[in-house]
Amino acid sequence: MKKRGSAYILMTVPALLLFFAFHTFPTLQGIFYSFTNWKGYGDFDFVGLKNYINVFKDDRVVDSYLFTFKFAIISTLLVNLFSMLIALGLNANIRFKNTLRAVYFLPNILSGLIVAFIFNYIFANFLPEMAEKFGINSLATNILGNPDLAWVGIVIVAVWQAVAFNTILYLAGLQTIPSELYEASSLDGAGKWKTFWHVTFPLIAPFFTINMVLAMKGFLMVFDQIVAMTGGGPGQSTESISFLIYKGGFEGGEFAYQSANAVVYFVIIVAISVVQIRFLQRREVDL
Amino acid sequence: MNKKMKVFSGAILASLTAASLAACSGGDSGKTELEFFSTKGENNKTYQKLISEFEKKNPKIDVKLVQPPDAGTVMKTRLTKNDIPDVMAIGGDSLYGELARAGVLKDVKGSDLIKDVQPSYLDMTAKLVGVEKNGVYGVPYAANANAVIYNKDKFKELGVEVPKTWDEFIAIAEEAKAHGETGFYFTLKDAWTGMVSWNSLGAALQGEDFAEKRSKGKASFTKNYDEAADKFQTLLKYGHKDNFGKTYNDGNTAFAQGKSVMYLQGVWAIPEIVKANPDINLGIFPMPVTNNPEENKLVSGVDVMLAIDEESDHQKEAEKFIQFLLEKENVQTYVDEQSAFSAIKDVYQEDPKLEGIKENFEKGTITSFPDHYYPQGMNAANILQEFLIGKKTNKEEFLKKMDKEWDKVEERK
Amino acid sequence: MKKKTNWLLTLLLIAGSVLVLFPLYMAVMIAVKDPQQLAESLLALPDKWHFENFTNAMEMTNFWNAFSNSAVITVFTVIFTLLTNSLVAYAIARNMHKKFYKFLYYYFVSAMFIPFPIIMLPIVKEMTALGLTNLYGLIFLYIVYGLSFNIFVYVGYIRSIPKELEEAAIMDGASTWGVFWKVIFPLLMPINATVGILTVLWAWNDFMLPLIILSDQDIATLPLVQYVFQGQFSTDYNLAFASYLMALTPIVIVYLFAQKWVISGVTKGAIK
Numbered sequence: 001m002k003k004r005g006s007a008y009i010l011m012t013v014p015a016l017l018l019f020f021a022f023h024t025f026p027t028l029q030g031i032f033y034s035f036t037n038w039k040g041y042g043d044f045d046f047v048g049l050k051n052y053i054n055v056f057k058d059d060r061v062v063d064s065y066l067f068t069f070k071f072a073i074i075s076t077l078l079v080n081l082f083s084m085l086i087a088l089g090l091n092a093n094i095r096f097k098n099t100l101r102a103v104y105f106l107p108n109i110l111s112g113l114i115v116a117f118i119f120n121y122i123f124a125n126f127l128p129e130m131a132e133k134f135g136i137n138s139l140a141t142n143i144l145g146n147p148d149l150a151w152v153g154i155v156i157v158a159v160w161q162a163v164a165f166n167t168i169l170y171l172a173g174l175q176t177i178p179s180e181l182y183e184a185s186s187l188d189g190a191g192k193w194k195t196f197w198h199v200t201f202p203l204i205a206p207f208f209t210i211n212m213v214l215a216m217k218g219f220l221m222v223f224d225q226i227v228a229m230t231g232g233g234p235g236q237s238t239e240s241i242s243f244l245i246y247k248g249g250f251e252g253g254e255f256a257y258q259s260a261n262a263v264v265y266f267v268i269i270v271a272i273s274v275v276q277i278r279f280l281q282r283r284e285v286d287l
Numbered sequence: 288m289n290k291k292m293k294v295f296s297g298a299i300l301a302s303l304t305a306a307s308l309a310a311c312s313g314g315d316s317g318k319t320e321l322e323f324f325s326t327k328g329e330n331n332k333t334y335q336k337l338i339s340e341f342e343k344k345n346p347k348i349d350v351k352l353v354q355p356p357d358a359g360t361v362m363k364t365r366l367t368k369n370d371i372p373d374v375m376a377i378g379g380d381s382l383y384g385e386l387a388r389a390g391v392l393k394d395v396k397g398s399d400l401i402k403d404v405q406p407s408y409l410d411m412t413a414k415l416v417g418v419e420k421n422g423v424y425g426v427p428y429a430a431n432a433n434a435v436i437y438n439k440d441k442f443k444e445l446g447v448e449v450p451k452t453w454d455e456f457i458a459i460a461e462e463a464k465a466h467g468e469t470g471f472y473f474t475l476k477d478a479w480t481g482m483v484s485w486n487s488l489g490a491a492l493q494g495e496d497f498a499e500k501r502s503k504g505k506a507s508f509t510k511n512y513d514e515a516a517d518k519f520q521t522l523l524k525y526g527h528k529d530n531f532g533k534t535y536n537d538g539n540t541a542f543a544q545g546k547s548v549m550y551l552q553g554v555w556a557i558p559e560i561v562k563a564n565p566d567i568n569l570g571i572f573p574m575p576v577t578n579n580p581e582e583n584k585l586v587s588g589v590d591v592m593l594a595i596d597e598e599s600d601h602q603k604e605a606e607k608f609i610q611f612l613l614e615k616e617n618v619q620t621y622v623d624e625q626s627a628f629s630a631i632k633d634v635y636q637e638d639p640k641l642e643g644i645k646e647n648f649e650k651g652t653i654t655s656f657p658d659h660y661y662p663q664g665m666n667a668a669n670i671l672q673e674f675l676i677g678k679k680t681n682k683e684e685f686l687k688k689m690d691k692e693w694d695k696v697e698e699r700k
Numbered sequence: 701m702k703k704k705t706n707w708l709l710t711l712l713l714i715a716g717s718v719l720v721l722f723p724l725y726m727a728v729m730i731a732v733k734d735p736q737q738l739a740e741s742l743l744a745l746p747d748k749w750h751f752e753n754f755t756n757a758m759e760m761t762n763f764w765n766a767f768s769n770s771a772v773i774t775v776f777t778v779i780f781t782l783l784t785n786s787l788v789a790y791a792i793a794r795n796m797h798k799k800f801y802k803f804l805y806y807y808f809v810s811a812m813f814i815p816f817p818i819i820m821l822p823i824v825k826e827m828t829a830l831g832l833t834n835l836y837g838l839i840f841l842y843i844v845y846g847l848s849f850n851i852f853v854y855v856g857y858i859r860s861i862p863k864e865l866e867e868a869a870i871m872d873g874a875s876t877w878g879v880f881w882k883v884i885f886p887l888l889m890p891i892n893a894t895v896g897i898l899t900v901l902w903a904w905n906d907f908m909l910p911l912i913i914l915s916d917q918d919i920a921t922l923p924l925v926q927y928v929f930q931g932q933f934s935t936d937y938n939l940a941f942a943s944y945l946m947a948l949t950p951i952v953i954v955y956l957f958a959q960k961w962v963i964s965g966v967t968k969g970a971i972k
Binding site: 037039040041042050051054057058060124128140141142143144145146147148231232233234235236237246247248250251253254255257 | 357359360363364366367369385389390391475476477478528529530531532533534537663664666669670672673676678679680692695696698699
């Protein structure tokens with residue numbers, strides 16, 4: 001028995017050590033540097049809470065949080081709305097089911113960066129051209145150059161790509177619902193809308209939760225699309241938190257300062273995660 | 288039973304060791320590989336050409352050219368990694384100053400490398416390093432200039448001459464507008480392109496020691512940049528309909544295709560424009576910012592400085608490569624193809640396209656880029672972009688924000 | 701009983717799928733034209749197909765080099781992820797009643813919620829210090845960082861496997877290692893497919909880790925190359941799009957052939 005125990009230890013401890021060394025340790029280091037004035041090279045001194053105080057005073061940081069959350073919440077809602085609709089459609093009695101499913105899932109396998117490059121062209125050239133043809137002046141310019149609309153462009157790209165994954169999840173959820181339930185419901189004379197709210201939705205509610213959580217988590221980290229499409233602009237209107245930490249931390253030579261920003265971000269994510277983990281645990285029970 | 292695990296972890300360890308060894312050794316077959324990192328991308332073809340010539344003469348040395356986008360950020364990442372390229376071609380701006388102060392660039396003071404460099408450029412770049420360090424950490428190679436690029440044919444059509452004063456300058460833009468032409472092709476989706484005009488305006492209106500005065504509390508954006516901000520807004524009136532939706536690359540192509548009369552850019556854009564339309568008849572003049580022609584100077588800086596990694600294993604080869612680039616005929620090739628000005632004595636820019644600013648170089652009516660002395664990380668280009676879009680900040684707020692960001696960045700140090 | 705086909709819905713879904721396919725169609729159209737043709741019409745089929753855009757882009761970006769880098773990263777990451785992560789998960793799943801393993805489970809899984817930016821700067825330092833800013837280092841990081849999610853997925857699956865199978869093997873004198881490799885690992889195939897597919901998609905498409913870890917252009921991955929060449933593509937959209945398409949093609953080809961498998965694999969990972 002003891003032997004078995006030691007085998008299990010050998011199976012897990014190397015992984016534990018490596019994970020600690022390459023994930024937990026850098027996390028701790030990040031926290032450590034946030035109390036210094038390190039530029040990323042050379043010497044440094046401890047500066048106490050100065051970086052944190054500055055983070056809270058920094059409009060640029062505050063704006064990046066506002067943008068990131070606005071973007072993440074709206075994208076999450078849109079993604080779930082669209083993917084729910086598409087999944088309901090794909091689950092109905094339609095033709096070309098497999099082909100359509102394959103097409104709708106396609107964006108999920110593509111590189112986010114390259115997708116963003118392609119959309120960049122659409123916004124810069126295709127849309128203005130179309131708008132001009134049809135005389136829609138408000139869209140005749142590149143929306144990525146408009147601080148009020150640039151974020152919409154990023155939402156479009158992110159949603160276009162993320163709908164794929166969430167659709168498949170909803171579809172999987174819908175397929176777990178036995179068709180007898182629908183028949184029973186239609187025998188009762190319930191309308192389509194009623195059937196959805198009273199039969200379908202409660203049964204796929206766990207999928208809804210998971211989808212919201214996964215989508216939100218991904219969107220809060222948005223980076224590739226920003227790099228490819230706006231570089232944080234125009235002005236600083238699309239600077240996401242990840243992007244600001246990368247940009248400010250390296251280019252601005254403010255490694256320590258952005259580390260403090262990262263720690264604040266971390267705390268916020270943890271607060272959200274506590275809620276998320278509780279959802280995940282609830283799933284555990286279902287297993 | 289632990290054997291398998293041992294074999295397994297052994298395998299992982301072995302592959303990791305192999306990996307790190309491979310990372311260390313690098314070289315093979317006795318060839319030295321020199322990494323040549325350039326912060327600008329326009330000169331790709333020219334460098335390729337010079338490099339292949341160099342490699343022909345020095346078959347034992349392989350020069351690998353690296354020109355990433357957003358090179359400043361990449362360079363900083365490399366600095367954090369302590370993974371400095373063997374040879375660097377960087378702009379004479381605050382990045383150079385920072386690298387020099389970080390002590391990663393080799394001091395070439397007194398070496399042969401700088402003996403042919405025009406002293407004024409050495410002075411200009413020494414200022415970027417500051418007083419803490421007393422060395423020469425890079426070889427000024429090519430100089431650039433901020434200017435107004437104009438379409439000569441369109442000037443003829445409009446019947447206008449190269450302007451000497453601000454009023455004349457705006458009158459031309461007005462004339463262009465009256466004829467349904469675009470005065471200036473703005474490319475403000477790329478925030479940095481706004482800094483080109485900002486520097487021209489600032490340098491003429493505020494002089495080059497603004498940063499110094501600003502740090503001493505004797506000047507500020509709010510107090511001193513009012514006129515520059517106003518004038519920029521005036522320029523904006525003569526743009527096209529998507530001033531903030533077009534990029535630098537778009538702008539080069541658009542101007543080449545005759546979509547605007549003038550183009551507010553640096554000389555570095557000329558090779559790209561000519562590439563897009565080899566037949567274009569273009570000229571260039573310094574932006575007349577005031578109505579007193581005496582005050583209007585050309586904003587010029589060091590576009591390329593060649594520097595060597597202090598800890599490179601290939602110092603000799605690196606020096607050899609720089610030595611090669613500094614040979615007169617190669618400098619000539621570079622300045623000809625890149626529409627640049629030479630920082631090396633006895634090499635001149637003879638391109639008739641650049642006639643309009645040659646005099647400034649000869650007479651020395653030149654001033655440096657004000658923003659090269661701004662603190663890094665204040666993100667001035669984006670703040671300016673925001674102001675120009677005009678939705679979020681008005682002039683007062685913009686100037687205040689510039690001051691605030693400056694202080695904030697200084698404060699964080 | 702076969703139900704009536706809902707044609708209205710079918711049509712709506714086909715219309716929707718056009719939105720999905722349009723950007724890709726546009727990308728292809730740009731890639732096969734020359735600038736002149738592009739200026740005339742963006743979406744029409746070209747009168748003459750300019751396939752040389754692809755060969756030019758290939759040469760310019762050193763496509764095969766980047767392709768092989770991406771392929772090496774993806775293949776090795778997947779193989780080692782499957783072999784190691786499942787093993788760790790097995791040990792945890794079978795000992796969840798013990799405090800240490802329960803701790804391990806939550807330790808790994810909760811790390812999923814640590815935002816990457818906080819690690820970003822220190823990991824660059826660390827990898828540099830270890831001389832691992834290369835392909836090996838990147839593969840290694842993918843394997844280690846994959847642990848969080850994969851343990852979550854594997855543990856859930858392994859716990860649903862009845863213990864009787866293992867007990868029989870143990871009676872026959874198999875060691876714990878033997879039990880895992882001979883009994884459990886083969887049973888994990890469905891979930892291995894899931895983990896494998898998700899790992900492929902991640903390692904193949906990731907941009908951020910290669911961006912910060914790899915500094916040598918010779919070892920750049922396909923997405924990284926598209927970024928690095930932005931400046932050189934300039935406004936030659938035809939060349940740029942040819943290059944983008946080539947970067948997307950390998951995974952699309954895999955998807956075309958293994959589409960059903962990929963979709964079911966991904967689904968299982970998320971709902972298991």
